[in-house]
Amino acid sequence: MRALTRCGMGMMLLFTATLAQAAPPAQTAAALLDHLQAGEATAAEAMFTPEMAKAVPAAQLQALWQSFGALQDRGAAQVTARGEVSVVTQRLRFAVGDIDTQVAVDAGGRVAGLNFKPATAQAPPAAPVPADASFQELPFDVVSDKGALPGTLALPKGKGPFRAVVLVHGSGPQDRDETIGPNRPFLDVARGLAAHGIAVLRYEKRTKARPQEFSGNDYTMDDETTNDAVAAVAGLAKATGIDAHHVYVMGHSQGGMLAPRIAQRSGKVAGLVLWSAPARSLLTVLPEQNRYLLGLDGSISADDQAILDKLDGQIAAARGTAPVAAKDLPLGVPASYWRAFENIDPVADAKASALPILLLQGGRDFQVVDTDWQLWHHGLARQRQASFKHYPAVNHLGVAGQGPGSLQEYNTPGNVLPQLVDDVAQWIEAQR
Incomplete structure (x- = not known):
């Protein structure tokens, strides 16, 4: 699930960074998590674009990571191609519970996004149909x-x-x-x-x-x-x-x-x-859903409003006629989809x-x-x-x-x- 979805959102931090040499996506994601786990906020920030470093200073990112408590285990990394990026998904076990992490890595080995969200409970295996069922x-x-x-x-x-x-x-x-x-x-x-x-x-x-x-x-x-x-x-x-x-x-x-x-x-x-x-x-319903969810705690913070403003900009681009990359549109879905809908x-x-x-x-x-x-x-x-x-x-x-x-x-x-x-x-x- 992407950070902003038709069903809700996670906690999204968007950024890009140029690495000295393109590394496999899973390796890039592991390096970022290594920095955060080691408390190396400055090293993590060095992977950010200037825009990201300004929007999410190292101290803020490190505070977020520390709010999860001690990291107890890292699950296996899974890499999925999504348009122009590879998304590395990994479940992390913290003291507060499991967190699903997604790190988006572009073709040049640059980190294009980071998403933390509470892990969803898994559906148990479906019970078989009883032999005496109709x-x-x-x-x-x-x-x-x-x-x-x-x-x-x-x-x-x-x-x-x-x-x-x-x-x-x-x-x-x-x-x-x-x-x-x-x-x-x-x-x-x-x-x-x-x-x-x-x-x-x-x-x-x-x-x-x-x-x-x-x-x-x-x-x-x-x-x-x-x-x-x-x-x-x-x-x-x-x-x-x-x-x-x-x-x-x-x-x-x-x-x-x-x-x-x-x-x-x-x-x-x-x-x-x-x-x-x-x-x-859907482009009318989507911001309403996100505003509702962000406001469940009784208020819309400055950070919350920044998320909503970014979404509004993406929606305006989706409703326009100019060419625009899928990564710059809601949910990372191409303009052809939104404009047809x-x-x-x-x-x-x-x-x-x-x-x-x-x-x-x-x-x-x-x-x-x-x-x-x-x-x-x-x-x-x-x-x-x-x-x-x-x-x-x-x-x-x-x-x-x-x-x-x-x-x-x-x-x-x-x-x-x-x-x-x-x-x-x-x-x-x-x-x-």
Whole structure:
């Protein structure tokens, strides 16, 4: 996860430095961490650009490092190519707990970024489907001319044909269960609907399964999401035991935003479920999310405001027309992506669809908020086939809780509210 994300942020320090000779990315990252561990703040600062040294003096960086307590262990370093840089990810065990560290290194061996964030809890292995369950889980690849994506089909037992759902992920490189910390919302939904007699296909998102296709290339949300979802619908409609006239798309978050687009391009979708779907531009929602998270302690500090100001500058560049490198845009995503997404109006797309639509929203969702919910209500008020379900205690993942929503809550194990799953099942069963 990058420091500023569509789901939240870590603690980001951006800088560049020219090394005497390009070293392997993992070696460069290790050298920086060695300096910090040894208390060599000046040596660490020497790796900074003048801009970074001014923004984050050595003493400030060393104070941050020391706030973690004693370093007890370093995990294995993993190197991933992301556009123009290599990102070295490493889990560090401190006295205060585990910290995930990301050091971005460019092709010349220069450090291009440093990100510290609390390590997320890992999801436990998914429990196997009980032998006496009313459904089974089968391998099911989503096949396209861009390469197959591995998936899982939860298929009710019996003769069929069964009504079916394709689950479409939110933002980021998501797996088939949409795993976030210890939570697996897509697994909960798939098994819950399958227990109702509805088949469900979930699959690895392309940015998760084949990230090399996005390294250093221009791409759009269609390359990331839409095209694969259309292929998933087509493949599922042809599968044995599936009612081809009743294949539905259930999109979560960004996936819900794109669901009408997927249906329009597919021509084989019977209805749409939009779950916590933004009604506004992602570039409008993104700064709101970050301001909310930075202000959870009751105030916005000067450093917090600097983060927000930097993001505002990146958003302005994304909305412009001038060429700009991906590294200078939100999330390090290329301009082609943001500019294509800016042309999408999800409410207008839903209004233009003749399909039945079910909208789901949690009252404790800080990522897609009441403003979006009201825009959906207003935009679809005259759509007789639009239905709305609101769950006051539910967060963005569909998990019920108390108090203001936060990223920390995503590290607490939970399950999608059963009532939400039941409502989706009943809605699908009611369609004619």
